[in-house]
Amino acid sequence: MDRLLRLAETVTTPLLPEDYLDLVAPLRASAALRGRIVAVRPETRDAATVVIQPGRAWRGHTPGQYVRLGIDVDGVRQWRAYSVTSVPGSPDGRITITVKAIPDGTVSNHLVRHARPGTIVQLDQAQGDFVLPDATPERVLFLTAGSGITPVMAMLRSGLHARADVVLVHSAPTRGDVIFGEELRALAAEGSLRLIERHTDSDGLLGVDELDGLVPDHLDREAWACGPIGMLDAVEGHWESNGLVDRLHTERFRPTVISPGEGGTVTFTRSGTTVEADGATPILDAGENAGVLMPSGCRMGICFGCVLPLRQGAVRDLRNGDITTAVPGDGVLIQTCVSAAAGTCDIEL
Amino acid sequence: MTVIQKKAVNPIAHLSAEDIEIIGKELDAIRDRVIADRGERDAKYIRKVIKTQRTLEISSRAVLLFSLFPPAWIVGTAGLAVAKILDNMEIGHNVLHGQWDWMRDPKIHSTTWEWDHASPSDQWKHSHNQLHHTYTNVLGKDNDLGYGIMRVDEDQPWKPAYLGQPLWNFINACFFQYGIAAYDLELGKNLSDGGHKTPEFRARARAVGRKIRRQVLKDYIVHPLLSGPSFLSTMAATFTANLIRNVWSHSVIMCGHFPNGVETFEKQSIEGETKGEWYLRQMLGSANISGSKLMHIMTGNLSYQIEHHLFPDLPSNRYQEIAPQVRALFDRYGLKYTTGPLPKQVASAWWKIIRLSLPNRRTAQPGPAAPALVSSSPA
Numbered sequence: 001m002d003r004l005l006r007l008a009e010t011v012t013t014p015l016l017p018e019d020y021l022d023l024v025a026p027l028r029a030s031a032a033l034r035g036r037i038v039a040v041r042p043e044t045r046d047a048a049t050v051v052i053q054p055g056r057a058w059r060g061h062t063p064g065q066y067v068r069l070g071i072d073v074d075g076v077r078q079w080r081a082y083s084v085t086s087v088p089g090s091p092d093g094r095i096t097i098t099v100k101a102i103p104d105g106t107v108s109n110h111l112v113r114h115a116r117p118g119t120i121v122q123l124d125q126a127q128g129d130f131v132l133p134d135a136t137p138e139r140v141l142f143l144t145a146g147s148g149i150t151p152v153m154a155m156l157r158s159g160l161h162a163r164a165d166v167v168l169v170h171s172a173p174t175r176g177d178v179i180f181g182e183e184l185r186a187l188a189a190e191g192s193l194r195l196i197e198r199h200t201d202s203d204g205l206l207g208v209d210e211l212d213g214l215v216p217d218h219l220d221r222e223a224w225a226c227g228p229i230g231m232l233d234a235v236e237g238h239w240e241s242n243g244l245v246d247r248l249h250t251e252r253f254r255p256t257v258i259s260p261g262e263g264g265t266v267t268f269t270r271s272g273t274t275v276e277a278d279g280a281t282p283i284l285d286a287g288e289n290a291g292v293l294m295p296s297g298c299r300m301g302i303c304f305g306c307v308l309p310l311r312q313g314a315v316r317d318l319r320n321g322d323i324t325t326a327v328p329g330d331g332v333l334i335q336t337c338v339s340a341a342a343g344t345c346d347i348e349l
Numbered sequence: 350m351t352v353i354q355k356k357a358v359n360p361i362a363h364l365s366a367e368d369i370e371i372i373g374k375e376l377d378a379i380r381d382r383v384i385a386d387r388g389e390r391d392a393k394y395i396r397k398v399i400k401t402q403r404t405l406e407i408s409s410r411a412v413l414l415f416s417l418f419p420p421a422w423i424v425g426t427a428g429l430a431v432a433k434i435l436d437n438m439e440i441g442h443n444v445l446h447g448q449w450d451w452m453r454d455p456k457i458h459s460t461t462w463e464w465d466h467a468s469p470s471d472q473w474k475h476s477h478n479q480l481h482h483t484y485t486n487v488l489g490k491d492n493d494l495g496y497g498i499m500r501v502d503e504d505q506p507w508k509p510a511y512l513g514q515p516l517w518n519f520i521n522a523c524f525f526q527y528g529i530a531a532y533d534l535e536l537g538k539n540l541s542d543g544g545h546k547t548p549e550f551r552a553r554a555r556a557v558g559r560k561i562r563r564q565v566l567k568d569y570i571v572h573p574l575l576s577g578p579s580f581l582s583t584m585a586a587t588f589t590a591n592l593i594r595n596v597w598s599h600s601v602i603m604c605g606h607f608p609n610g611v612e613t614f615e616k617q618s619i620e621g622e623t624k625g626e627w628y629l630r631q632m633l634g635s636a637n638i639s640g641s642k643l644m645h646i647m648t649g650n651l652s653y654q655i656e657h658h659l660f661p662d663l664p665s666n667r668y669q670e671i672a673p674q675v676r677a678l679f680d681r682y683g684l685k686y687t688t689g690p691l692p693k694q695v696a697s698a699w700w701k702i703i704r705l706s707l708p709n710r711r712t713a714q715p716g717p718a719a720p721a722l723v724s725s726s727p728a
Contacts, residue, residue, distance in 0.1 A: 010571050013563045014463035019456075020407055023400060075392030077453040271460060291450045291662075293458050 026120055029056035035069075037119045038094060040111070047100040047147065047179045048112040049085065054095060054123055060088050061126030063154035064224075067097065068297045068305055070122030073110045077122070079305065080107045081298035083150035083251075084126060087157045098179060100147035124297070124305070130224065130251040131155075136163045137222035141215060143235055145171040145206075145227030149179050151251060152224065156187065166193040167215050171227070173201045206231075208238040219244055226251040252300070264341040268292050268349045269311060277341045282318060284336035292349060294336060301338035310334045313345025360612065360633060363683055372632075372682060373625030379674050380660050383667050391664045392452050398439055398646070399457070406432035410572060416582040426586040430593035431647075436465045437598055438649025443665040445474050450662075468530040469560045472553060476533040482661050486606055486634035487614045493606060494613065497537055500705045502613045507708040514706045518699075525595035530557050597647070600695050601638070605654040607698035608636045610687035631658040632679065637672075637688035644691065645669060655686065 008017040018031060026034050035052040042048050061067065061084045070079045082097040101112040130151050140160070142152045149170055160166060172178040178197060188195035196214055198206045211218045219242055225235045232250050239248040263278035266286055271293075277286035284306050287294040297305020301319060310332045314325045318338045326332040326345075336347070361369075409428030416422040441464030443449070449457050463470050476492070484490035488504060495501040499518060500511045521528045531537075534553055539545045545554070568587040576583040612633040619630070638644070638652035645652045653668035656675055663671075679686040689697070 007571075010563070010566055011575070013567050014465060014560075015403075020403060023403060072389070072392060072452070072454075074388035075390075075452055076388075288453065291447055293450065293453065293455060293460055 027053070027055035031055055031057065033057045033123045033125065035095075035121050035123045037115055037117050037121060039117055040115050042112075043098060043179050044100075044177050044181075046112060046177075047098060049096050049098045050111055050115060051094055051096050052121065052123075053093065058093070058095075058123070059125050061095070061154075062131045063088065063158045063160075064131035064151040065126040065128040065154075066130075066151070066298075067095070067126050068124035069097065071107060071110065071115070071119070073106055078107045079122075079296050079299070081300070083147075083154065085150050085153045085157070087154065098147070098150045098153070100179065128251070130226065130249060132160065136160065139165045139217070139221040140167070141218050141221035141223040142166070142168045142170075143223060143225040143227070143231075144168070145231050147179065148226035148228075148251070149184075151226055153180050153183075155224075156184075156193070161187065161192040167196070167218075167221065168193055169196045169198065169206070169211075169214060171198040171200050171206050171231075174199050208234050211238070219247070222247055222249075224249045224251075262342065264313070264343040264345060266341050267344075267346045269346050270349055279316065279340050279342065280318075281340055282337050283315065283334075283339050283341060283345075283347065286341070287336065287347070287349070294349070296337060299337045301335055304335060306336045307333045308336055309348040311346040311348050314342040315339040315345055316342040360685060361629065364629075368682060369625040369629055370623065371625075372678065373623070373628045375678055376628050376659055376675075377624075379671055380663065383660070383663050383671060387451065387664065387667075391666060392449075394666045395440075395444075395449050395452075395457060395664070398435065402432055402435040402440060405435070413572065413579070413583050413586050414576045415579060416576060416586050417579040422582055422586055426589050426593075429587065429590035430597075433465055433590055433594040434597055434647055437594060438601070438651065439646050439665060440464070440649075441466065441470070442649050442651070445470050446478060447662050448664050465564070466529070467526040467557070467561050467564060468533045469556050472533040472556065473529065476535075478661070482658065484619070485631055485658060486612065487616060487619055487630075489616045490619075492532065492535070497532070497535075499702060501607055501701060503705070503709050504613070505705075507705075511706050515699075515703050518702050522596050522599040523592060525599040526591070527561075530561070533557075600691070601648045601651050603698040604638050604691065604694040605635060605651060607701055608687060608689070608694045609697050609701065610685055611636050628659060631655070632684060634658065635687070636694065637686070638691050638694055639688050640691060642669075652691075655688075 005017070011017075012020060021028065022031060025031070027036060033055050035054040035058075037050060038053050039051040040048050041051070064083070066081045066083045068079055068081050070077050072078070082099060084095050085098045086094070086096040099108050099111045101109045128151075132155055144152055152168065156166070156168075168184065170178065170184070175181065175197070177199075178184070184193075184195055187193050200206070215221075219239075223235075223239070225232060225248065229252065232252055236245070236248065236250060239245050263276070263281070265274060266277050266283055267274045268287060268290075273287070273290050273292050275286050275290040277283060282299075284294050284296055284299065288296075295306050295308070299306075310324065310326045312326050312328045314323055315334055316323055316339065318340055323342055324332055324334055324339070334347075364372075405428055409425045409432055412421050413425035413429065416425055441462065444457060444462045445459050445464070447459040450459050452458075455461055459474065466473070481491055481493045486494060488494065488502060495505070498521075499514045500507065534550070534557060535544070539550050544550055568591065569584055572587060573580040573584040614630055614634070619626075622630070632655060635654040635658045637655050638648060640652060650665035650668045651657060653665075653672055656663075656668040656672055657665070659675065660668075660671075676686050
């Protein structure tokens with residue numbers, strides 16, 4: 001097989017055999033993992049479910065995991081991470097992600113409003129540890145807001161409520177904004193789970209101090225929380241102050257950003273590109289703006305798809321202000337999407 | 350501030366330093382407008398060209414499996430020649446310029462692209478993108494001027510060896526890809542000054558050797574073998590396709606900087622050059638080719654050499670669109686926009702090479718040539 005491949009390469013050099021195969025069979029097993037958008041179904045006024053037929057190399061997912069997806073928006077390849085909302089092992093092999101359009105969100109708005117069936121997207125294998133343990137806990141609490149419901153939906157759809165006592169506290173601006181609202185209410189109506197909806201436009205944001213009243217046994221439950229930073233910070237604080245932080249699992253969608261540092265000159269050593277980056281700009285953005293082909297992923301500091309070696313210099317983690325330094329010979333791997341220059345630095349790329 | 354020129358008539362004497370900076374600002378504005386508008390339409394264009402090229406190449410090679418039949422030989426050879434030209438010109442040259450890096454598609458990116466050419470893409474990028482495009486038409490700095498083996502400017506002193514340059518140029522045209530590979534290696538210079546002994550040069554030479562081996566193996570052994578009884582005729586077909594590609598790309602590239610009307614510059618003239626002056630040098634140092642849309646694609650839009658030299662990293666499909674704005678700028682500032690149909694420009698470039706193979710008719714200045722820098726500003 002190896003010999004055959006080498007022979008094929010001598011036939012197609014300087015291209016690879018795959019460059020020709022990609023023209024006719026982009027989803028074949030040996031190809032880089034891709035998927036084809038099969039349908040886009042509206043969920044709410046600003047959210048939609050995208051049905052994707054992954055390539056034959058797709059290895060499946062565990063409910064709660066996310067997938068990195070690369071799609072060309074106005075000609076530019078953009079990568080983002082989205083929770084898979086479908087149940088593993090569907091007969092047609094399709095998966096779904098559910099996307100909420102955020103204001104000025106390049107990819108989310110494109111997926112919700114402009115993506116068309118037939119479009120080929122780039123995929124990575126599913127990843128993430130926001131999943132249920134092998135031994136299902138008896139009592140489960142989900143605290144979600146907005147699109148934070150998406151990883152939880154995959155867990156519910158896989159039949160978790162048949163194995164556990166489930167309480168879901170979900171926040172959305174209005175009743176109509178609740179993604180999967182109908183489906184969740186139907187589950188609640190048949191007694192499969194207890195659903196507490198919070199409509200924040202009329203009732204205000206949910207405070208952690210309200211949990212005692214809403215779910216008196218919430219601290220006794222194994223809890224999974226997914227939503228905006230403010231909510232997660234409050235929830236983590238609440239569980240920490242009760243000394244029960246190991247019962248809480250969180251998924252963060254965006255990094256917490258601290259005030260900018262001083263920036264510096266960033267040199268990408270292999271491409272020979274040099275850019276001046278300020279202390280608030282992730283090195284990923286600085287590199288991309290200078291035309292460097294940066295590996296990237298979730299752009300929020302969770303997927304490590306953008307990791308590159310820092311050969312020398314200093315960077316600041318935009319989430320917590322931690323400084324990472326490297327001297328020649330070190331090669332510390334840094335996440336470029338949440339690291340800004342804190343002085344001159346050399347990145348190997 | 351001095352701006353260039355050692356000629357009886359200085360084409361920029363009428364421009365003040367302020368004029369030159371305004372020209373620079375106007376060109377920056379043209380560039381900004383394209384970048385603001387760059388998007389899906391452009392991405393679709395390059396993907397379509399790449400798809401067309403690959404389809405054409407694979408089907409031409411398939412037809413050549415039966416090259417013993419004369420119609421198959423003709424169709425296959427023509428198709429393969431066009432495919433190779435597209436690969437080198439509209440796709441390879443422009444991808445390697447980083448014109449499509451903004452798409453962030455690792456498959457169509459200057460750092461990953463390799464082309465159907467003897468010179469490995471990274472070496473070509475260095476000599477072409479960094480040296481030629483930065484030092485365009487500066488004598489002694491831009492090796493594209495005569496490729497270091499020919500006399501293409503009256504200011505280069507004549508030597509008897511130049512008598513043969515029409516022949517060298519013809520041979521170079523036929524084997525242009527190898528000429529480029531040798532040129533990217535700076536083979537002549539490195540052989541004469543001992544640079545060929547350095548480990549760095551040896552590594553680069555080995556890379557060129559590997560690239561050529563793979564190319565030759567594909568074109569002259571593997572595909573002929575696959576053709577079975579058509580072995581020899583397929584070999585002849587690939588040779589012919591390579592020859593057509595070589596002569597075509599040589600002709601197009603000669604038209605870029607050699608025809609009459611194109612200016613050359615003194616080494617000292619670019620010291621402390623401003624952005625506006627750099628733009629001006631690109632404007633005067635390049636020549637376009639006029640023709641049909643198909644001709645522009647087959648030249649890799651190097652027929653818009655002036656626009657390409659002003660903005661080497663803008664997508665090639667945009668040069669045609671901005672050409673009227675660029676030309677209007679030339680007209681407004683009384684500058685010569687050199688252009689003409691392909692046969693005329695090729696003839697003009699060839700005539701220059703023949704003419705300069707002989708010594709200058711009249712020596713402008715006896716004795717050592719003192720650079721006559723003309724000041725563009727009154728001061």
